[in-house]
Amino acid sequence: MNKLPNAFVAAEPGQRVESSGRVYRITHLVSIDSVFAIDEQTNESTRLRVDTLKPVSEPTTPAYGEGKSLKDLSMYSEEEWAQAQRRFQAIKPLLENPIRTRGDAEVIARQAGVHAATLYKWLKTYQDAGHVSALVPTKRGPRAGTRHLESEKEKLIANVIDDEFLTKQRQKAQDVIDEVMRRARLAKIDAPHPNTVRNRIKMLPIAETLRRRGHRELARNKYDPIRGEFPGGDFPLAVVQIDHTPADIILVDEVHRQPIGRPWLTLAIDVHSRMIVGLYITFEKPSSTSVAMCLSQAINPKREYLAELGVSGEWPVWGIMNVIHCDNAKEFRGAVLERGCEEYSIDLQWRPPLRPHYGGHIERYMGTIANQIRKWPGTTFSNTTQRKGYNSEAEAALTLKEFEYLVVEFIVNVYHQRNHSELKMSPKRKWELGILGDATTPGVGIPPVPSDPHRLQLDFLPFFNRSVQQYGLQIDRINYYDPVLDPYINSADPLNPKARRMFFVRRDPRDISKVYFFDPEANSYFPIPYRDIGHPPMSAWELKEAQRVLKEQGQRDIDENAIFEAVGRMREVVAKSVQKSKAARRQATRTPKAVVERPVAQAAPLADADYSIAMDDDPFAQPIRPFDDVSVSR
Incomplete structure (x- = not known):
C-alpha cells in the first residue's frame, strides 16, 4: 500500500502523529489496530489505537485538502485529469519498488518520455500530497494541452486522427497533416498549422494509440499493470x-x-x-x-x-x-x-x-x-x-x-x-x-x-454545478443559503467575465436539508442549510415524488413552497395509512429521522390529489451472479 501522508495517517515506527491533542512518535506496532508511541512532551510510552491517530499539524506540512490538493475532483478538466493519471502511472513502478535504484528511475523516465529528475519531482509531489490530483499540472500561463483553435478546426483534426492515424493502417503523421489540409480546403476554412496537428497526435494516450494501431500485445506488455501470480488478491486490500x-x-x-x-x-x-x-x-x-x-x-x-x-x-x-x-x-x-x-x-x-x-x-x-x-x-x-x-x-x-x-x-x-x-x-x-x-x-x-x-465520503457523493445568486444556491427548486456564500454572489467566471462563475455543490440524497458548498478560496466544503430553516428535512426521493405529484395535478409553476406543502400532504397520507399499507410504511422510512422530532405542519389536502406511490414488492428470490477471479500486482 502506498504511503499517503496527508490524506491518510501511516502507522509506522518513527512516524509523528497526534492523538487526543498530544503529539507522539510511534515506536512499535503492537497489533493490527494499536501501536506503542512516546509522548514527545513527557517522554512516556503509551499504547494508542490506530484509528485515533491524526496527522501532526505543522505549518510546513499542509493538511490534506489545503492548497490545490483539496480542489474538488470534478473541477478538473478531462485533459488535466488525464495528465495526472499519466504521471501517476509513470511513477507507480517507483512507488511499488521501495528498493529502486537511479537506473530503474532512468529506464522508467525514458519510457515516459521525460527526464529522470522530472519523474522524481512527480514522485515527491505525490508523496507529499498523498493523492493523484496533486499531479495535475499547475504551471503559469496556458496549461499543457490547452487548445486555442476554433471548435471546427479542433473537430476537423480529431476526425482525421481518428479516421487515418488510429487505425491498423498505421498512417504517418505527415499523412494525417496532408489529409487535414485537404479537408480544410474542401470545408473552405483556414487550415491549422502542421505543428498543431503533430501536437495533437503527441497528446494521444500512448497505450490506447498502440491498441488502435494494431499493437495490442505491445500495449499490454508495456502499459498494463503487472498481474500477480495467484487469482484474486495475495495481500490485504489488494x-x-x-x-x-x-x-x-x-x-x-x-x-x-x-x-x-x-x-x-x-x-x-x-x-x-x-x-x-x-x-x-x-x-x-x-x-x-x-x-x-x-x-x-x-x-x-x-x-x-x-x-x-x-x-x-x-x-x-x-x-x-x-x-x-x-x-x-x-x-x-x-x-x-x-x-x-x-x-x-x-x-x-x-x-x-x-x-x-x-x-x-x-x-x-x-x-x-x-x-x-x-x-x-x-x-x-x-x-x-x-x-x-x-x-x-x-x-x-x-x-x-x-x-x-x-x-x-x-x-x-x-x-x-x-x-x-x-x-x-x-x-x-x-x-x-x-x-x-x-x-x-x-x-x-x-x-x-x-x-x-x-x-472521503463527500468525494463519492453526487455533485451539482451552481452559480451563487442573491438568494443563495438553488438545486431542484430548493433554495439554500449561508453567509459563507456572500463573497460569491453574482460573481463572474475568472476566465470568462461575461459568464457566471459556477461552483461545486455535493448533496447526500438521504437528507437534502443541507448541501455542501466547495469554497475555492478556503479550499474546503461548508454545509449550507435551507434558506428557510423552518422547512423540514426530506430525502431526494420525497422531493422527486412531490414534484411528480404536482406535475400530474397540472401545476406548471412549481416553487419551493408548493413542494414542501406537497411533501406535508404526502406525509399526512402516509401517517394515516401506515397501519393499513405496507407501501406507506416503507415510504415512511424515506423520511429523514429529524422529521420525527419536528413533524411537518399539516396542510389541507387538495381535491382528487393522487399520492399513490409506485412501490412494487421486491421478488423473493433473485440469483446472485458470481464474479470472475481477478489478479493484481503488489
Missing part, C-alpha cells in the same frame, strides 16, 4: 469485491411494528482474507449512494459505527484498497464513482459481460449471510417451497436497525472469528498475518488511517 443482494427477510417499521418489506444489502469483501470491509443496508434499491456509503465505510475505521449500533467486538479493517471489482450495473458506473476511485488510486474494475464464471468470493459470502438470515424471524427463505407453511409477514419482528445490528454482530463476532473452510483459519487471523506477517512471510503493514473521513 482486491475488494462489492455487490448488492435483497435480504431473505421481511422487516417491520419502528413505530407500529408492521411489515414493510425486504431490505437491500450492499457488501464489500477483501478477497485475500475474506474479511468484510464494509456494508450498507437500506430499503432503497441499489444506487450510486449505496456504493458510496459502502465504500466510505470500508475505507474508514469502524469503532464509532460499532458503538452506535451497540455491537461489542473489534472490526479492525480500514484503508484504501488497490482494486475494486464489481458488477457492470449502472450504479457502479459514473463520473463521480470513477473519479473518486482515481483520486484515491483505486483501480475500479467491472466484470466483463458474457465471460465464464470461475467462482468468486462476494457471492459465496452472500450465501453465508443468507443462511444466517434464514434463522431470524420473518425470513422468506430462498424459495416458495422452503417457505411453504411459514407466513413471513406474520412472523416479521425485526426493524431495519435491529436487522443491521444482527448482521454486524454476525460479521464481527461470528464470521470473522470462525474457521474458514478455504483459508484453514479465521478471516481475522488471515488479515492479521497479511498485515503484520509472521516468521516466514512479511506483512504489508497497518493500512494508513483516513485523516478526514467526512471529506
Whole structure:
C-alpha cells in the first residue's frame, strides 16, 4: 500500500502523529489496530489505537485538502485529469519498488518520455500530497494541452486522427497533416498549422494509440499493470469485491411494528482474507449512494459505527484498497464513482459481460449471510417451497436497525472469528498475518488511517454545478443559503467575465436539508442549510415524488413552497395509512429521522390529489451472479 501522508495517517515506527491533542512518535506496532508511541512532551510510552491517530499539524506540512490538493475532483478538466493519471502511472513502478535504484528511475523516465529528475519531482509531489490530483499540472500561463483553435478546426483534426492515424493502417503523421489540409480546403476554412496537428497526435494516450494501431500485445506488455501470480488478491486490500443482494427477510417499521418489506444489502469483501470491509443496508434499491456509503465505510475505521449500533467486538479493517471489482450495473458506473476511485488510486474494475464464471468470493459470502438470515424471524427463505407453511409477514419482528445490528454482530463476532473452510483459519487471523506477517512471510503493514473521513465520503457523493445568486444556491427548486456564500454572489467566471462563475455543490440524497458548498478560496466544503430553516428535512426521493405529484395535478409553476406543502400532504397520507399499507410504511422510512422530532405542519389536502406511490414488492428470490477471479500486482 502506498504511503499517503496527508490524506491518510501511516502507522509506522518513527512516524509523528497526534492523538487526543498530544503529539507522539510511534515506536512499535503492537497489533493490527494499536501501536506503542512516546509522548514527545513527557517522554512516556503509551499504547494508542490506530484509528485515533491524526496527522501532526505543522505549518510546513499542509493538511490534506489545503492548497490545490483539496480542489474538488470534478473541477478538473478531462485533459488535466488525464495528465495526472499519466504521471501517476509513470511513477507507480517507483512507488511499488521501495528498493529502486537511479537506473530503474532512468529506464522508467525514458519510457515516459521525460527526464529522470522530472519523474522524481512527480514522485515527491505525490508523496507529499498523498493523492493523484496533486499531479495535475499547475504551471503559469496556458496549461499543457490547452487548445486555442476554433471548435471546427479542433473537430476537423480529431476526425482525421481518428479516421487515418488510429487505425491498423498505421498512417504517418505527415499523412494525417496532408489529409487535414485537404479537408480544410474542401470545408473552405483556414487550415491549422502542421505543428498543431503533430501536437495533437503527441497528446494521444500512448497505450490506447498502440491498441488502435494494431499493437495490442505491445500495449499490454508495456502499459498494463503487472498481474500477480495467484487469482484474486495475495495481500490485504489488494482486491475488494462489492455487490448488492435483497435480504431473505421481511422487516417491520419502528413505530407500529408492521411489515414493510425486504431490505437491500450492499457488501464489500477483501478477497485475500475474506474479511468484510464494509456494508450498507437500506430499503432503497441499489444506487450510486449505496456504493458510496459502502465504500466510505470500508475505507474508514469502524469503532464509532460499532458503538452506535451497540455491537461489542473489534472490526479492525480500514484503508484504501488497490482494486475494486464489481458488477457492470449502472450504479457502479459514473463520473463521480470513477473519479473518486482515481483520486484515491483505486483501480475500479467491472466484470466483463458474457465471460465464464470461475467462482468468486462476494457471492459465496452472500450465501453465508443468507443462511444466517434464514434463522431470524420473518425470513422468506430462498424459495416458495422452503417457505411453504411459514407466513413471513406474520412472523416479521425485526426493524431495519435491529436487522443491521444482527448482521454486524454476525460479521464481527461470528464470521470473522470462525474457521474458514478455504483459508484453514479465521478471516481475522488471515488479515492479521497479511498485515503484520509472521516468521516466514512479511506483512504489508497497518493500512494508513483516513485523516478526514467526512471529506472521503463527500468525494463519492453526487455533485451539482451552481452559480451563487442573491438568494443563495438553488438545486431542484430548493433554495439554500449561508453567509459563507456572500463573497460569491453574482460573481463572474475568472476566465470568462461575461459568464457566471459556477461552483461545486455535493448533496447526500438521504437528507437534502443541507448541501455542501466547495469554497475555492478556503479550499474546503461548508454545509449550507435551507434558506428557510423552518422547512423540514426530506430525502431526494420525497422531493422527486412531490414534484411528480404536482406535475400530474397540472401545476406548471412549481416553487419551493408548493413542494414542501406537497411533501406535508404526502406525509399526512402516509401517517394515516401506515397501519393499513405496507407501501406507506416503507415510504415512511424515506423520511429523514429529524422529521420525527419536528413533524411537518399539516396542510389541507387538495381535491382528487393522487399520492399513490409506485412501490412494487421486491421478488423473493433473485440469483446472485458470481464474479470472475481477478489478479493484481503488489
